[in-house]
Amino acid sequence: MQIKVDLFSDTGTRPSQEMREFMARAEVGDEQLMEDPTVNRLNEMVADLLGKEEAIYLPSGLMANQISFAVHCRPGDEIIMDKTAHPIHYEGGAAAVISGTSIRPLNGKRGIFTAEQVAAAIRSKDYHDPQSRVVSIEQTSNLGGGTIWPLERIREVCQVAREHGLKTHMDGARLLNAVAATGISAREYAATFDSVWIDLSKGLGAPVGSVLAGSKEFIHQARYWKQRLGGAMRQAGIIAAGGIYALEHNVERLKEDNENARYFAEGITGLPGIEIDAESVETNIVLFRVKGMTAEEFSDRLLRKGVRVSIMGKDLLRAVTHLDVDREDIEYAIKAVSEIIDHDLEF
Numbered sequence: 001m002q003i004k005v006d007l008f009s010d011t012g013t014r015p016s017q018e019m020r021e022f023m024a025r026a027e028v029g030d031e032q033l034m035e036d037p038t039v040n041r042l043n044e045m046v047a048d049l050l051g052k053e054e055a056i057y058l059p060s061g062l063m064a065n066q067i068s069f070a071v072h073c074r075p076g077d078e079i080i081m082d083k084t085a086h087p088i089h090y091e092g093g094a095a096a097v098i099s100g101t102s103i104r105p106l107n108g109k110r111g112i113f114t115a116e117q118v119a120a121a122i123r124s125k126d127y128h129d130p131q132s133r134v135v136s137i138e139q140t141s142n143l144g145g146g147t148i149w150p151l152e153r154i155r156e157v158c159q160v161a162r163e164h165g166l167k168t169h170m171d172g173a174r175l176l177n178a179v180a181a182t183g184i185s186a187r188e189y190a191a192t193f194d195s196v197w198i199d200l201s202k203g204l205g206a207p208v209g210s211v212l213a214g215s216k217e218f219i220h221q222a223r224y225w226k227q228r229l230g231g232a233m234r235q236a237g238i239i240a241a242g243g244i245y246a247l248e249h250n251v252e253r254l255k256e257d258n259e260n261a262r263y264f265a266e267g268i269t270g271l272p273g274i275e276i277d278a279e280s281v282e283t284n285i286v287l288f289r290v291k292g293m294t295a296e297e298f299s300d301r302l303l304r305k306g307v308r309v310s311i312m313g314k315d316l317l318r319a320v321t322h323l324d325v326d327r328e329d330i331e332y333a334i335k336a337v338s339e340i341i342d343h344d345l346e347f
């Protein structure tokens with residue numbers, strides 16, 4: 001069955017014709033020698049967007065998380081993050097391998113924890129304990145369902161971290177979706193973090209890359225890790241240009257993705273067998289539960305109608321909106337869900 005509406009993830013976005021043309025025209029140089037003018041420009045743009053001294057283009061968001069941990073920590077240190085965080089579930093255990101660190105998961109609410117939880121998790125200086133070194137948050141929280149960390153909560157958490165001498169890190173894979181939803185600038189969200197990155201290859205629609213930002217010294221250290229991990233590239237301006245195009249053309253429109261997600265959630269609200277709280281949809285990720293069949297069966301039936309979502313648990317599904325789906329596609333997806341309820345399920 002051909003996929004008509006792909007709500008599997010915003011990572012599947014493809015570069016538009018205009019983006020491809022812009023990429024083809026990019027001026028390039030040797031990125032590893034810091035001589036690629038397009039990569040250098042992208043780094044400046046993101047450093048400015050996030051209000052940091054410098055930034056560094058990387059092949060993936062995963063590498064941005066892991067390099068940050070490697071710079072901030074020494075082997076044996078511990079990183080505090082929510083139990084749903086990406087490095088715990090989707091990074092192949094990289095923190096243990098690359099920085100030799102362990103992770104202290106917190107039991108947050110939909111990906112968001114409190115300053116009190118951080119304070120309680122920080123280890124003592126006893127030599128039996130691993131040393132708490134970093135607090136990491138995810139804006140927005142992916143497995144939390146696209147939830148937005150409120151600015152006030154961010155400030156509280158970072159303050160506690162700082163009081164105890166810990167570094168602070170923001171996985172901003174979807175930070176700009178939060179910006180689109182609240183109107184709070186990326187700079188404001190990033191202000192209290194030692195390291196922060198955005199992903200170019202999700203809702204922004206570029207094919208490759210993330211950009212990690214921080215102080216001059218932090219980025220200097222990050223560059224060693226980028227080299228060590230084989231992340232330094234050559235004529236990377238071709239792909240970095242996709243990121244520049246995305247920042248110039250696709251940021252404002254993230255609002256549409258957030259609105260489409262809410263529209264989808266509202267459209268399936270009240271259908272028998274669907275459990276969803278449309279009010280809780282803050283950005284471009286919709287989590288919903290199904291009754292009467294497993295998530296896998298439901299997803300298969302949707303797929304037969306040309307709609308792809310992802311399976312997040314036994315009865316839990318996730319739909320993510322992005323620049324390759326429009327309102328009409330969402331209407332189609334809502335209809336597909338209703339048809340399964342009408343024809344395939346009995347209550």
Ligand SMILES: Cc1ncc(COP(=O)(O)O)c(C=O)c1O
Nearest residue numbers: 060061062086138142171173199
């Ligand atoms: C919250 C979060 N962090 C990190 C990543 C990793 O990004 P990348 O796929 O660019 O490595 C993802 C990707 O889905 C993500 O959702």
